[in-house]
Amino acid sequence: MVPxxxxxxxxxxxxxxxxxxxxxxxxxxxxxxxxxxxGQRGDPDRAVWLRxxxxxxxLVVLVPAFIVMRGTALWILDKEFPGGHNEPGWxxxxxxVTEPGALLVIVMMVLAWFTRSPKSRSAVAVPWLASILLVAxxxxxxxMSAKPGG
Amino acid sequence: xxxxxxxxxxxVTGVFFLIGGIVIAGILNLAAIVKDRRPSxxxxxxxxxxxxxxxxxxxxxxxxxxxxxxxHNVGYGYGQTWIVxxxxxxxxxxxxxxxxxxxxxxxxxxxxxxxxxxxxPSPELRARLLNPLAIVISYASGLTAFAILGLMIWKPxx
Numbered sequence: 001m002v003p004x005x006x007x008x009x010x011x012x013x014x015x016x017x018x019x020x021x022x023x024x025x026x027x028x029x030x031x032x033x034x035x036x037x038x039g040q041r042g043d044p045d046r047a048v049w050l051r052x053x054x055x056x057x058x059l060v061v062l063v064p065a066f067i068v069m070r071g072t073a074l075w076i077l078d079k080e081f082p083g084g085h086n087e088p089g090w091x092x093x094x095x096x097v098t099e100p101g102a103l104l105v106i107v108m109m110v111l112a113w114f115t116r117s118p119k120s121r122s123a124v125a126v127p128w129l130a131s132i133l134l135v136a137x138x139x140x141x142x143x144m145s146a147k148p149g150g
Numbered sequence: 151x152x153x154x155x156x157x158x159x160x161x162v163t164g165v166f167f168l169i170g171g172i173v174i175a176g177i178l179n180l181a182a183i184v185k186d187r188r189p190s191x192x193x194x195x196x197x198x199x200x201x202x203x204x205x206x207x208x209x210x211x212x213x214x215x216x217x218x219x220x221x222h223n224v225g226y227g228y229g230q231t232w233i234v235x236x237x238x239x240x241x242x243x244x245x246x247x248x249x250x251x252x253x254x255x256x257x258x259x260x261x262x263x264x265x266x267x268x269x270x271p272s273p274e275l276r277a278r279l280l281n282p283l284a285i286v287i288s289y290a291s292g293l294t295a296f297a298i299l300g301l302m303i304w305k306p307x308x
Contacts (some may be wrong), residue, residue: 027173145162146155
């Protein structure tokens with residue numbers, strides 16, 4: 001049996017918002033991937049419409065959710081490890097995922113904007129980039145939840 | 151890694167699957183509702199919603215089974231307020247989600263039939279999509295998952 005883990009009440013709100021942001025990011029990324037893959041086949045007008053939806057989902061849901069996830073991560077980090085002292089390895093995994101992850105989201109959004117044109121050749125990249133982000137998020141939630149080595 | 155660490159990982163994985171699936175279904179459902187779309191467009195969105203169903207199912211299973219195992223492993227009491235409240239919300243959310251799932255499946259089938267019959271705008275389809283009771287049930291089932299997440303973090307009465 002493991003003793004019940006107690007954390008200060010002041011950590012609860014940032015932790016809730018962090019997990020909420022992370023799960024919304026996961027769902028929104030998966031939706032972008034689904035719409036992006038569906039937008040590569042069938043009727044060209046339908047495909048462009050689905051790719052346009054992928055862009056809007058990315059812009060309206062994924063980007064804000066990613067910002068909430070990352071912003072609240074810094075908030076709770078500041079409470080749990082003030083001044084960045086004695087940060088365990090699993091915290092570093094979070095940075096390792098979200099910093100390139102932010103770049104990935106930006107590239108994905110730019111490409112998704114261009115895929116709204118019927119002649120765009122970048123349409124194939126968007127759902128694959130979203131899939132890479134999904135895998136990276138899974139690595140991060142493993143590190144954040146299991147906290148291996150720490 | 152200890153058993154506790156593995157249990158927590160699989161429990162959190164269940165949370166990601168459950169809320170992720172709800173978000174996918176919610177976004178695609180909203181995309182079908184916000185504009186007066188042709189039946190073929192609604193059918194395309196509802197076809198994609200089906201990918202969220204196994205994710206939600208796996209999430210429901212993992213959150214409950216691993217969650218109960220964690221209660222035992224950590225040494226919380228099964229009668230604690232936040233655990234009882236979470237289980238009640240889980241049951242209510244699952245029941246509402248089941249009702250919503252059947253309704254959505256029928257709406258998707260109607261959209262596919264209308265798309266095959268000429269793809270003309272249909273008041274019947276629009277009425278189903280904008281049915282206030284169905285919308286309330288759908289979003290209430292999703293909100294229970296967020297409420298459970300809040301209970302897991304604040305643990306009132308622990």
